[in-house]
Amino acid sequence: MSTELSKARELLESGDPEGAMRTLRLAADGVASAEVAPLVARLAEGAGFTDLAEASADLAARPVEAESLYRFGYACVERGIPALAVPALREALRLSLASPPEPERTGFFRRMAKPRTRTRLAPRRVLLELVTALERLERHADALALLHEHDSLMEDWPDRYLTVYNALMAGRTDTARQVFDRLSEPEGVWVAPGRRVGRMLERAAALPPAGDQDLRGWHYALTGGLLLTLSPHGFDQGMTGRWAFLQDDLDSCRHGLERLRAVLAATGREPASVGLLPDRGSRALGLAASRLLGVPAHPYRPGTPDVLVVAYDLSACDPDTVHALTERAPGELLFEHATCWTETPGASADVCTLLVQSVTAPWEPGLRLSEDGRPERTEPDGRSAEELAEAILAADPAPPEGDGQTPDDPDAALAAFAARAAGLWADGPRDRIRSSGPVRSGRFA
Known part of the structure; x- marks a missing residue:
């Protein structure tokens, strides 16, 4: 067991679940998600987060299955702890991109009951959730690199829209403009986000930020x-x-x-x-x-x-x-x-x-x-x-x-x-922008 995981366990047992979670967040990238999962399950149960508790228990029981890693990462994002989601979703993406598993044997006779079908976890689904986790952490450069690496998996909406958004938040306006200009016309729920990044690009072009x-x-x-x-x-x-x-x-x-x-x-x-x-x-x-x-x-x-x-x-x-x-x-x-x-x-x-x-x-x-x-x-x-x-x-x-x-x-x-x-200035809707963008500043943990 890692030093950080031991420290988090001690904090939980001493009655400091907030301290235990802070320690896990800081140590997330250096500890296997399956090792973290049992402690996360205990923390989730104490907080009443049934979905996260169940996903953590499932990962502890099936530590090398992409679906278990994905469920755990998804629940972590939903419960506001994206730092724990990132390593789990990275591993889930790696596994989902690997060759699909061998089909289960069906026995000697066709009259035997058909076994449970194994479905392969779609890599694109994992990719988009991983990008969401990175965005919540304002790791926009990492999200952008990931999207570029797996562009062949992607569609225009929302996938390449996310490339535009993360490029802007990482200060890469040239990249954002190149991808934006190649996007197809958005439909439905993606019309407003498309217009939002379009306005960002217009303002950045009219008055380019100086670094x-x-x-x-x-x-x-x-x-x-x-x-x-x-x-x-x-x-x-x-x-x-x-x-x-x-x-x-x-x-x-x-x-x-x-x-x-x-x-x-x-x-x-x-x-x-x-x-x-x-x-x-x-x-x-x-x-x-x-x-x-x-x-x-x-x-x-x-x-x-x-x-x-x-x-x-x-x-x-x-x-x-x-x-x-x-x-x-x-x-x-x-x-x-x-x-x-x-x-x-x-x-x-x-x-x-x-x-x-x-x-x-x-x-x-x-x-x-x-x-x-x-x-x-x-x-x-x-x-x-x-x-x-x-x-x-x-x-x-x-x-x-x-x-x-x-x-x-x-x-x-x-x-x-x-x-x-x-x-x-002062034109169009007042969109909420959740990220602090390319200018980094110190903050309380």
């Missing part, structure tokens, strides 16, 4: 949105402009609104009103935006033309409202202050202030250092949305200081980018 650290360029190419700020901390240490954790403040909210105003001016957009979302944070930010832009504010109603919808964090908003925002009314814009980049919201904002994995809003309880240097919990800010809006308008609009490693990002540079992007 794998151009966070604003890639954010625009993939989501169609304009990113207002880059994190001033840890750019060269792997954050590349994103935040992992942010304890936000009112100054950041005011700075974001000032940058929003610069983008609106650069793109020639003049909202007729501000649409207020019902949560307190979004309402406060919306009221502040209304005052700053000199336009009226009303509760958001889907279908309102020329409205600027303001959200503090769409991940904290009502899911039905977010879903309604995927389709835009004429002239409608969606602004989000803090956008989660690891669990993206259901609608991609047209403008966002910052990209963050985990944020504590200024009015939520947070942490601060006491006079003796120890961390202590702060009290929540109980002021109304109207009072918070006044506080945002009174805050310092200057950009935050950082460690000096993030590239300069003056207002003029943002305005120039927005002006170049304006032709293809």
Whole structure:
């Protein structure tokens, strides 16, 4: 038994199933799936995941059968642990591509009962599931290489569409364009995804991202949105402009609104009103935006033309409202202050202030250092949305200081980018993009 597997077993037996699963995820590529399966079965049973428990038990009993490996990998993907799925599905693909097994003997007499038919697992089926697992891990370059290797197995939809998508997410726009141009016309459920990658390719061609650290360029190419700020901390240490954790403040909210105003001016957009979302944070930010832009504010109603919808964090908003925002009314814009980049919201904002994995809003309880240097919990800010809006308008609009490693990002540079992007900006549905794309950033496990 491997050291990692032993450690995972010890963690489970000590009452730490989350720690056991983290250990298995990290060790997945170095341990045979059949060896992992018994422990995964125990974890799945404890979590109530009957499908995964059964697939794990089946793999433990039949460790070298492609179907067992496939079922295990499929269940792992469904239950959000694609790291365990990848090695199982790779082996299932290898076995499914090998020669089919010899037929079972039927005995001496034809009157004997016909034996159970063995069906060969279709390699294409395994390939597509393996690509799904790699995509969930944002291993787009690996998915792209796999798709190229097995192109002879593939059809246009969804197979070669996935080649286009993974090429884009890996930063390979030339490859994506070449494959996209050869695709047949999509039908049915594949029409919308086909149009989505087509819009990505149009934006990337109109405003090509400048390498794998151009966070604003890639954010625009993939989501169609304009990113207002880059994190001033840890750019060269792997954050590349994103935040992992942010304890936000009112100054950041005011700075974001000032940058929003610069983008609106650069793109020639003049909202007729501000649409207020019902949560307190979004309402406060919306009221502040209304005052700053000199336009009226009303509760958001889907279908309102020329409205600027303001959200503090769409991940904290009502899911039905977010879903309604995927389709835009004429002239409608969606602004989000803090956008989660690891669990993206259901609608991609047209403008966002910052990209963050985990944020504590200024009015939520947070942490601060006491006079003796120890961390202590702060009290929540109980002021109304109207009072918070006044506080945002009174805050310092200057950009935050950082460690000096993030590239300069003056207002003029943002305005120039927005002006170049304006032709293809804020057009079409606000597709959810689950991947962070070619620009990699550090994140919490």
